[in-house]
Amino acid sequence: MEKYRVLTEQEIDRLKAQGCRAEEWNRIRVKEGFTTDPIFHTRFSGDIKLGKFTSSFTLPGGLRKHSGLHHVTLHNVEVGDNCCIEHILNYIANYRIGHDTYIGNMDMIVVDGDSCFGSGVEVSVLNETGGREVVITDKLSAHLAYIQALYRHRPVVIDRIREITADYCRENISSTGEIGSYVTIMNTGSVRNVRIGDYTHIEGTCRLRNGSINSNREAPVYIGHGVICDDFIISSGSHVDDGTMLTRCFVGQACTLGHNYSASDSLFFSNCHGENGEACAIFAGPFTVTNHKSTLLIAGMFSFMNAGSGSNQSNHMYKLGPIHQGTLERGAKTTSDSYILWPARVGAFSLVMGRHVNHTDTSNLPFSYLIEEANKTYLVPGVNLRSVGTIRDAQKWPKRDKRTDPHKMDLINYNLLSPYTIQKMFKGRSILKDMKRVSGELSDVYSYQSTKIKNSLLNNGILFYEIAIHKFLGNSIIKRLESIHFQSDQEIRERLRPDTEIGTGEWADISGLIAPKSEIARLLDDIESGKINLLTEINDRFEEMHCNYYTYEWTWAYHKIESYYGVHPERITAKHIVDIVEKWKEAVVGLDKMVYDDAKKEFSLAAMTGFGADGSHTDKLLDFEYVRGDFESNPFVTAVLDHIDAKTRLGDELIERVSKLV
Numbered sequence: 001m002e003k004y005r006v007l008t009e010q011e012i013d014r015l016k017a018q019g020c021r022a023e024e025w026n027r028i029r030v031k032e033g034f035t036t037d038p039i040f041h042t043r044f045s046g047d048i049k050l051g052k053f054t055s056s057f058t059l060p061g062g063l064r065k066h067s068g069l070h071h072v073t074l075h076n077v078e079v080g081d082n083c084c085i086e087h088i089l090n091y092i093a094n095y096r097i098g099h100d101t102y103i104g105n106m107d108m109i110v111v112d113g114d115s116c117f118g119s120g121v122e123v124s125v126l127n128e129t130g131g132r133e134v135v136i137t138d139k140l141s142a143h144l145a146y147i148q149a150l151y152r153h154r155p156v157v158i159d160r161i162r163e164i165t166a167d168y169c170r171e172n173i174s175s176t177g178e179i180g181s182y183v184t185i186m187n188t189g190s191v192r193n194v195r196i197g198d199y200t201h202i203e204g205t206c207r208l209r210n211g212s213i214n215s216n217r218e219a220p221v222y223i224g225h226g227v228i229c230d231d232f233i234i235s236s237g238s239h240v241d242d243g244t245m246l247t248r249c250f251v252g253q254a255c256t257l258g259h260n261y262s263a264s265d266s267l268f269f270s271n272c273h274g275e276n277g278e279a280c281a282i283f284a285g286p287f288t289v290t291n292h293k294s295t296l297l298i299a300g301m302f303s304f305m306n307a308g309s310g311s312n313q314s315n316h317m318y319k320l321g322p323i324h325q326g327t328l329e330r331g332a333k334t335t336s337d338s339y340i341l342w343p344a345r346v347g348a349f350s351l352v353m354g355r356h357v358n359h360t361d362t363s364n365l366p367f368s369y370l371i372e373e374a375n376k377t378y379l380v381p382g383v384n385l386r387s388v389g390t391i392r393d394a395q396k397w398p399k400r401d402k403r404t405d406p407h408k409m410d411l412i413n414y415n416l417l418s419p420y421t422i423q424k425m426f427k428g429r430s431i432l433k434d435m436k437r438v439s440g441e442l443s444d445v446y447s448y449q450s451t452k453i454k455n456s457l458l459n460n461g462i463l464f465y466e467i468a469i470h471k472f473l474g475n476s477i478i479k480r481l482e483s484i485h486f487q488s489d490q491e492i493r494e495r496l497r498p499d500t501e502i503g504t505g506e507w508a509d510i511s512g513l514i515a516p517k518s519e520i521a522r523l524l525d526d527i528e529s530g531k532i533n534l535l536t537e538i539n540d541r542f543e544e545m546h547c548n549y550y551t552y553e554w555t556w557a558y559h560k561i562e563s564y565y566g567v568h569p570e571r572i573t574a575k576h577i578v579d580i581v582e583k584w585k586e587a588v589v590g591l592d593k594m595v596y597d598d599a600k601k602e603f604s605l606a607a608m609t610g611f612g613a614d615g616s617h618t619d620k621l622l623d624f625e626y627v628r629g630d631f632e633s634n635p636f637v638t639a640v641l642d643h644i645d646a647k648t649r650l651g652d653e654l655i656e657r658v659s660k661l662v
Contacts, residue, residue, distance in 0.1 A: 360451050
């Protein structure tokens with residue numbers, strides 16, 4: 001622990017001569033090596049600790065300033081080495097400030113009484129009138145928030161989580177705030193009851209009140225011009241700028257909010273991006289994106305979602321108030337001017353076009369289009385499986401993960417096909433087949449959950465789901481049998497046998513983390529019983545589920561072999577494997593060709609409309625090629641062709657390895 005000493009009489013005299021004042025000079029402590037030269041026009045009050053001021057800062061534009069204290073009032077403040085604090089209009093009170101920090105030209109920084117710095121704030125997410133409150137802390141993950149918001153059918157678990165959270169808040173309550181090292185705060189208004197982490201940059205901000213900024217060296221946080229934040233937590237690597245207004249909000253890692261975005265009672269988790277629009281009581285899971293002024297997201301749960309301009313939802317129906325909520329499952333999108341009247345639930349990786357007021361639930365028909373026609377919702381099941389946009393989205397999300405913090409709060413599974421989505425395809429396939437059986441194969445239009453499905457589209461949906469199921473189960477089997485030369489059918493069976501029984505049954509997507517419901521239930525049981533008592537222990541269990549995903553996934557796939565292929569895995573033979581891989585090849589190549597054909601539409605003559613202004617047809621073609629490139633050399637197109645070739649070779653290799661046993 002570093003030693004401090006009292007000021008000498010000579011130092012006090014020099015400080016007085018430099019315009020400094022103190023109520024009690026004997027309450028000021030300084031480090032060895034302290035000099036009075038860089039301190040002038042400073043007023044000291046209460047207990048003060050000062051470090052050494054020996055280095056300089058280089059500000060934007062190249063201006064250099066020596067560290068020190070100039071025109072500032074400090075009350076109960078500890079200042080680390082080589083800080084520069086100047087031109088504070090009011091005062092700084094009750095703070096510990098790290099080293100090499102610059103604070104200049106601002107109103108006030110104060111901790112007023114005991115504070116938890118944003119931890120413990122209740123966010124009325126999904127239901128504005130209450131009932132699904134999430135208590136935020138700097139340990140909050142998307143998965144824990146999901147449990148808090150949606151598992152209200154287990155009240156004892158919710159009460160225990162609130163108790164654990166309250167214990168954490170009590171441990172971290174303080175009447176002294178912290179401003180970390182290498183922090184810059186300049187041209188800013190008031191900062192009240194805010195804890196500020198290392199390497200934070202705050203510039204031109206209007207007001208920050210009751211919050212935490214969890215910045216660090218690996219993932220700095222930037223808070224910019226015109227920002228107003230009340231009752232908030234902002235996680236590492238995030239960027240909040242340009243008039244953003246947040247009230248009772250949690251901002252996860254590597255989020256970007258700007259261009260006058262406003263949000264209240266909302267949660268934004270890893271890699272969310274919000275500009276121009278408005279959010280109220282939303283649960284924005286990882287990669288929720290909204291960029292348009294006319295877009296309102298309200299009382300909804302989203303993840304891997306892109307909201308088109310003018311997207312809107314309504315949650316009150318002009319009856320009992322804003323009590324209704326809705327869900328767009330992972331990967332769902334809304335087009336421009338789309339509207340959904342809550343309550344409603346849209347299946348994973350679906351596209352919503354037009355206005356929908358019939359409270360649909362398409363959660364068991366993923367990868368679909370919802371299209372408005374004559375005020376009715378028409379459903380096109382499974383069609384998004386062949387969309388080039390869907391494949392491109394799945395590829396881009398891992399690349400767009402901007403988190404640089406080595407400690408990732410949210411555990412994100414990027415898989416397009418997983419037990420979560422495939423189990424829904426099994427259900428969707430059964431639903432569509434049952435509709436044909438009950439209503440007859442010759443019906444022009446079928447009805448399902450307040451939607452209409454045309455005959456030909458229903459049949460296509462069954463086909464799309466079967467292709468995807470073949471692809472997923474085949475992928476799992478090929479991966480399991482990879483690189484092993486088998487001598488008998490029994491060796492194949494032994495290799496296929498799962499390493500654990502965990503994974504059978506239903507799976508859930510708890511805001512980015514895909515896991516068996518049995519493991520989630522086990523976690524909740526341990527919270528309920530008191531076996532788990534810390535937020536870190538809860539997050540550790542989520543990490544355990546995430547790390548074991550592929551082990552659990554194989555268990556699930558193994559138990560689906562009999563129901564889908566009609567062969568019990570304990571009696572499977574090399575011939576069965578060959579047949580399955582042949583079907584897998586057909587499914588993978590067929591789906592890739594559909595994606596290839598969909599991509600080709602982007603290079604059609606219709607897509608060239610607007611190109612080659614004032615020129616001939618040849619000019620149009622050339623202009624399009626120079627701007628968009630050639631179809632055959634497009635990186636995505638070449639990747640699809642390479643994928644077809646690679647998967648064909650992978651299947652052929654396994655067939656060759658086991659064929660000798662046939």
